[in-house]
Amino acid sequence: xxxxxxxxxxxxxxxxxxxxxxxxxxxxxxxxxxxxxxxxxxxxxxxxxxxxxxxxxxxxxxxxxxxxxxxxxxxxxxxxxxxxxxxxxxxxxxxxxxxxxxxxxxxxxxxxxxxxxxxxxxxxxxxxxxxxxxxxxxxxxxxxxxxxxxxxxxxxxxxxxxxxxxxxxxxxxxxxxxxxxxxxxxxxxxxxxxxxxxxxxxxxxxxxxxxxxxxxxxxxxxxxxxxxxxxxxxxxxxxxxxxxxxxxxxxxxxxxxxxxxxxxxxxxxxxxxxxxxxxxxxxxxxxxxxxxxxxxxxxxxxxxxxxxxxxxxxxxxxxxxxxxxxxxxxxxxxxxxxxxxx
Ligand code: NAD
Ligand code: ZN
Numbered sequence: 634x635x636x637x638x639x640x641x642x643x644x645x646x647x648x649x650x651x652x653x654x655x656x657x658x659x660x661x662x663x664x665x666x667x668x669x670x671x672x673x674x675x676x677x678x679x680x681x682x683x684x685x686x687x688x689x690x691x692x693x694x695x696x697x698x699x700x701x702x703x704x705x706x707x708x709x710x711x712x713x714x715x716x717x718x719x720x721x722x723x724x725x726x727x728x729x730x731x732x733x734x735x736x737x738x739x740x741x742x743x744x745x746x747x748x749x750x751x752x753x754x755x756x757x758x759x760x761x762x763x764x765x766x767x768x769x770x771x772x773x774x775x776x777x778x779x780x781x782x783x784x785x786x787x788x789x790x791x792x793x794x795x796x797x798x799x800x801x802x803x804x805x806x807x808x809x810x811x812x813x814x815x816x817x818x819x820x821x822x823x824x825x826x827x828x829x830x831x832x833x834x835x836x837x838x839x840x841x842x843x844x845x846x847x848x849x850x851x852x853x854x855x856x857x858x859x860x861x862x863x864x865x866x867x868x869x870x871x872x873x874x875x876x877x878x879x880x881x882x883x884x885x886x887x888x889x890x891x892x893x894x895x896x897x898x899x900x901x902x903x904x905x906x907x908x909x910x911x912x913x914x915x916x917x918x919x920x921x922x923x924x925x926x927x928x929x930x931x932x933x934x935x936x937x938x939x940x941x942x943x944x945x946x947x948x949x950x951x952x953x954x955x956x957x958x959x960x961x962x963x964x965x966x967x968x969x970x971x972x973x974x975x
Contacts, residue, residue, distance in 0.1 A: 662704040
């Protein structure tokens, strides 16, 4: 079968051939329809330090996908051949304390699809059936292909009560944009989002942000005054992984504010701890999606009218993957979708 893989220890991604995966007793085989390119795939393409230390050469990459169940293992219940599914990219161990308590997103032995084991940029993907999610009809294929990053946005945004609150999002990448849409849909008052990329800020506006801020040209203090905010933001969602953005957020938070951190900063990022302590801020780290509470909420958000379509800026046949990666690397895109059936 056709796969997109990291064949050489250098910048790039290559179309290749691999054996169709075998399925075990508890697995399903998924015939892939569409996949989306994640920031992680771009890191692997670029072959940065993290990828060199994490991803074995030869790995089939990709973990954002939609497909149809093509075969099921003998032990599988709840799925049948023909079901349309997406799936959780974190494969959890099932035997650690958190897994046993049903908190699978906190598993300490998580393996990543397309990072530590064969990924979804392939004609077929085998995963444990309990990592798959059956999709309601209202969720289009394009939307289902981005359920993984949408789940990051939903998990982060819904970590704290947003109703009637003023929300600050730093970083208008695909996940920040989706978080803006979710926060607005869920009933936040002001949803202010910052970035340094105007293309992305324009998209974030289309997605429902009430005010976009290019932090190279405007400062949050002025924006807060313009919005009549005399105290500070109630909820902060950090989605840039950039120290100056996070420090700006800490300054702009109200006392008692709540901050969720999804963006992955450099290890030695310094912050002004006085902002955290004297304001009594609550800070929560976010990894992945809650299995499967986040997934049910994603489906319900779409069913209740949340529209994420503005952020799908490119859909192309998988054979044009090079163009897809180039567009992602340019920063002038929302999500880029590769069609495996075109
Ligand atoms: P992305 O890189 O596309 O988005 C980050 C955005 O931050 C970019 O648009 C960039 O222009 C912007 N930015 C840069 N400097 C800024 C500044 N000073 N102020 C405001 N914005 C600034 O990434 P994404 O795919 O949207 O993911 C968001 C973040 O979440 C990334 O750091 C990613 O690594 C991380 N992530 C974490 C998890 C997790 O489970 N914790 C999962 C997926 C992604
Ligand atoms: Zn576990």
